[in-house]
Amino acid sequence: MASAMSLSSMSFLSLRSYRSFSSSSYFASIPPTSSFLLRPLNFRPTPLRLYATTQPPSATASKGDLETTFFYNVEPSEVVNFDPPERPEGYVPPPAFDELPPETEEEIAVAYEEIYGPAYSGESVLGNDIYVMDSKLKKTSSLLGRKKREKVTDGFEERVVQVRRVTKVVKGGKKMSFRAIVVVGNKEGQVGVGVGKAKEVVDAIVKSSTNARRNIVTVPMTKYLTFPHRSDGDYGAAKVMLRPASPGTGVIAGGAVRVVLEMAGVENALGKQIGSKNALNNARATVIAVQKMRQFRDVARERGIPMEELWK
Numbered sequence: 001m002a003s004a005m006s007l008s009s010m011s012f013l014s015l016r017s018y019r020s021f022s023s024s025s026y027f028a029s030i031p032p033t034s035s036f037l038l039r040p041l042n043f044r045p046t047p048l049r050l051y052a053t054t055q056p057p058s059a060t061a062s063k064g065d066l067e068t069t070f071f072y073n074v075e076p077s078e079v080v081n082f083d084p085p086e087r088p089e090g091y092v093p094p095p096a097f098d099e100l101p102p103e104t105e106e107e108i109a110v111a112y113e114e115i116y117g118p119a120y121s122g123e124s125v126l127g128n129d130i131y132v133m134d135s136k137l138k139k140t141s142s143l144l145g146r147k148k149r150e151k152v153t154d155g156f157e158e159r160v161v162q163v164r165r166v167t168k169v170v171k172g173g174k175k176m177s178f179r180a181i182v183v184v185g186n187k188e189g190q191v192g193v194g195v196g197k198a199k200e201v202v203d204a205i206v207k208s209s210t211n212a213r214r215n216i217v218t219v220p221m222t223k224y225l226t227f228p229h230r231s232d233g234d235y236g237a238a239k240v241m242l243r244p245a246s247p248g249t250g251v252i253a254g255g256a257v258r259v260v261l262e263m264a265g266v267e268n269a270l271g272k273q274i275g276s277k278n279a280l281n282n283a284r285a286t287v288i289a290v291q292k293m294r295q296f297r298d299v300a301r302e303r304g305i306p307m308e309e310l311w312k
């Protein structure tokens with residue numbers, strides 16, 4: 001019984017849809033594309049309606065707290081004239097490019113040289129090198145095509161402790177490079193140890209000196225240019241022992257310890273490497289031993305007593 005009712009309802013719906021179908025209105029509503037072949041025979045397009053709100057205009061018109069504007073009388077193809085706002089009082093328009101005062105030849109030459117460097121005429125307004133096409137680029141090569149390193153004038157002297165060729169095993173084989181250890185110091189109590197690697201020796205030294213300048217430490221010294229007290233420092237398997245010395249003794253140390261003390265400005269000291277002979281580890285161990293030292297005035301200030309009572 002239920003199946004008979006369902007069949008009768010389906011036949012009624014299909015008959016109703018067939019009667020309401022008209023071929024002229026159907027083909028008139030289909031756009032001229034090939035997609036109409038995939039649509040069913042009873043397809044009827046419905047017009048698209050857009051509202052500013054989710055409710056129809058009749059429902060929103062009764063609410064006084066909600067104002068909705070519907071553009072029923074606006075023609076999309078109509079040309080709308082732009083009406084700019086009025087300018088405020090006292091507004092002065094900027095002058096046009098052609099109305100500006102003309103630039104002098106010196107101003108034009110200065111602007112040209114700032115952008116492109118000195119001109120080819122052999123004259124420089126800003127005092128740049130006329131033999132260089134770009135004033136920002138400097139000659140970095142010397143004889144035989146080797147790179148020429150420029151010295152940095154910041155008051156620190158550089159001394160190369162060690163340059164070694166190191167190898168890194170990669171997937172395609174071995175990658176050769178150079179490792180440089182450099183100690184920088186101003187011989188006035190400031191010293192730093194740096195290390196750098198590069199494919200060229202000059203580039204490795206530049207990297208290590210830059211790294212050393214980032215790791216500057218202060219060495220406490222007395223008026224006799226020696227340490228205030230003894231100190232020991234270790235880094236890895238290297239251990240360094242530092243002892244103060246009387247005036248006229250000199251720096252009695254070897255290896256990287258001697259280089260670090262001389263660049264720091266120490267003239268009377270005793271140093272000894274205990275354990276590993278690695279230059280980098282010994283240099284860093286020396287820096288650690290120096291950082292452990294303190295001046296007498298600092299200790300007296302921490303204790304809150306005068307310096308004379310330290311030796312009582």
